[in-house]
Amino acid sequence: MTDDRLRMTPGPTEVPAAVRERMSEPTPNPDVEPEFFEFYRTLTDKLEAVYGDDDIAILGGEGILGLEAAIASLVEPGDRVLCIANGLYGEGFADFVEMYDGEAVICDGPWTAPLDLEAIESRLEDGSFDVATMVHCETPTGVRNDIGPVLDVLEEHDVISVVDAVSSLGGVPVPTDRIDVCLGASQKCFSAPPGLTVCSISDRAWAKIESVETNGLYTDLEPWRDAADEEWFPYTHLSSNLYGLETAIDLLLEEGLETVFERHEAAATRCRRRAADLGLSLYPDDARSSPTVTALAVDGDAGQLQESMADDHDIVLATGLGDLEDDVLRIGHMGHNARIDRVDRTMDALEAVLE
Ligand SMILES: Cc1ncc(COP(=O)(O)O)c(C=O)c1O
Structure with a gap:
């Protein structure tokens, strides 16, 4: 590590x-x-x-x-x-x-x-x-x-x-x-x-x-x-x-709850816009997605993407759970990680992995 x-x-x-x-x-x-x-x-x-x-x-x-x-x-x-x-x-x-x-x-x-x-x-x-x-x-x-x-x-x-x-x-x-x-x-x-x-x-x-x-x-x-x-x-x-x-x-x-909520909204919006640019869709849809986590539908590739992100870019993501294990890749942008620079580093790496 x-x-x-x-x-x-x-x-x-x-x-x-x-x-x-x-x-x-x-x-x-x-x-x-x-x-x-x-x-x-x-x-x-x-x-x-x-x-x-x-x-x-x-x-x-x-x-x-x-x-x-x-x-x-x-x-x-x-x-x-x-x-x-x-x-x-x-x-x-x-x-x-x-x-x-x-x-x-x-x-x-x-x-x-x-x-x-x-x-x-x-x-x-x-x-x-x-x-x-x-x-x-x-x-x-x-x-x-x-x-x-x-x-x-x-x-x-x-x-x-x-x-x-x-x-x-x-x-x-x-x-x-x-x-x-x-x-x-x-x-x-x-x-x-x-x-x-x-x-x-x-x-x-x-x-x-x-x-x-x-x-x-x-x-x-x-x-x-x-x-x-x-x-x-x-x-x-x-x-x-x-x-x-x-x-x-x-x-x-100290940051203020309202500001913290806005930071989460901004990080989620950035993550989802970048995912859309990569041709990835959300599981299940945008309207109900939480500002704290983005679940991407990746159709059987979750484990492999997770591994490549960790091995090649030192970025840890989560797969789905239960029946969704292979089909969903999850990016958390919550708490201290709800920041545009972190989302961008993650999505730059995901773009490289997908290429
Ligand atoms: C919605 C929800 N409830 C409960 C838990 C359980 O929390 P913990 O892993 O701390 O036991 C989690 C953990 O991911 C969760 O996401």
């Missing part, structure tokens, strides 16, 4: 030097030093600027832990959960629901189609759901779902919403104030290393969490409600990662 390797994957993203330096600070004992809890409270306050006013819980573990913890903490045996899906992560929520003995009612459609609002409304009609899950940006297809109308109908039916915004939060606007449990992770648009998952939790979600007897500790969100005030974490926290996350959030807030 060389120093000028460019990692344009849809997470983990490049970690800026300031974040890496911050992580090399002396390691505190998060269990016994009161200053650490002070620091933790400051960090959760800063995260509220990104996640909205709900309580924040930062768990030691990467994104999947947040997804599992949300289900483990909100769902008790027999609960019916509407799993709204048009992609890999949306479908994956149903596995967690069943793992925790809930009843997953899947409202899914093709990965290329938008969320089906009519189908969602008709499922909700019987009024028997406590919780619904969905994904804001389906990273494997690069699709950003229009979740506003879905949140409207969930509100009408008084259903708790769980939204995976792992690959969009901090890069594009997310209607966090209307989401009960909003899930993000350190290594995507925040550009901190993998290792932390951040959940925002509304009062009504807390009420449900408190009513559920969760088996397990690592996946239980309940102890996090008062962790900072009671100065007790359920396990030794990842202090260096938390330091890094604070610096990453400082960078984001």
Whole structure:
């Protein structure tokens, strides 16, 4: 691995030097030093600027832990959960629901189609759901779902919403104030290393969490409600990662969220224009593509293109996932990597590889 390797994957993203330096600070004992809890409270306050006013819980573990913890903490045996899906992560929520003995009612459609609002409304009609899950940006297809109308109908039916915004939060606007449990992770648009998952939790979600007897500790969100005030974490926290996350959030807030969103839009637009110039089309289409990741339809060539980009140009890209592994090449332009010069270096290299 060389120093000028460019990692344009849809997470983990490049970690800026300031974040890496911050992580090399002396390691505190998060269990016994009161200053650490002070620091933790400051960090959760800063995260509220990104996640909205709900309580924040930062768990030691990467994104999947947040997804599992949300289900483990909100769902008790027999609960019916509407799993709204048009992609890999949306479908994956149903596995967690069943793992925790809930009843997953899947409202899914093709990965290329938008969320089906009519189908969602008709499922909700019987009024028997406590919780619904969905994904804001389906990273494997690069699709950003229009979740506003879905949140409207969930509100009408008084259903708790769980939204995976792992690959969009901090890069594009997310209607966090209307989401009960909003899930993000350190290594995507925040550009901190993998290792932390951040959940925002509304009062009504807390009420449900408190009513559920969760088996397990690592996946239980309940102890996090008062962790900072009671100065007790359920396990030794990842202090260096938390330091890094604070610096990453400082960078984001100093730049300003609106400016950051514009930077993501500009990087995505550049990437897609250059892809079109190369005769490449988007999977599935431009209108719904997330400003954080571009998925290109490459018809069986994804692995070979990925290899040539790494070997010949020192640029790391991602292929598709699941059935799309060979047919989709993904370029992440999120977080620190949402910059025109990085997109241009990537697309210059892709042009050379295609030639
Ligand atoms: C939409 C989405 N949700 C969840 C995850 C899981 O995150 P992690 O890889 O940090 O476990 C990912 C990772 O790529 C993702 O893209």
